[in-house]
Amino acid sequence: MENTSPFLAMQQVERQLKGLLRGVDAESLEPAEKKALSNLRRLSVDARLDIRDYELSETRDEQVKKMQAARKRLAKLQASVLSVGFVFGPADVAQLTAQLEHIQSRLL
Numbered sequence: 001m002e003n004t005s006p007f008l009a010m011q012q013v014e015r016q017l018k019g020l021l022r023g024v025d026a027e028s029l030e031p032a033e034k035k036a037l038s039n040l041r042r043l044s045v046d047a048r049l050d051i052r053d054y055e056l057s058e059t060r061d062e063q064v065k066k067m068q069a070a071r072k073r074l075a076k077l078q079a080s081v082l083s084v085g086f087v088f089g090p091a092d093v094a095q096l097t098a099q100l101e102h103i104q105s106r107l108l
Contacts, residue, residue, distance in 0.1 A: 006070075013100065016096065017041075021041065021087070036083055040077070043077040050066065054069075063108070078101070081096045
């Protein structure tokens with residue numbers, strides 16, 4: 001992940017999240033937990049799209065605006081990963097958090 005673009009790194013994180021969530025039985029969860037998982041899925045897609053927009057920016061001003069939006073979304077995604085710790089193990093949470101921080105640091 002060190003030499004990949006932020007967009008490719010985010011795609012990797014999104015695939016990892018989907019893989020982890022695939023094993024979750026949504027029917028056994030409480031409504032609040034289902035909502036948290038749904039929010040996590042949505043945030044991961046939105047973060048990927050924000051990073052894509054950042055990388056495709058044509059001007060410096062546009063890139064700065066997209067970078068700020070992407071960083072905010074990544075921070076929300078990171079908080080969401082922490083909030084669904086009931087689904088992931090501590091190692092998964094630590095790894096995902098580190099990957100998201102790394103992506104965030106690579107934006108500008």
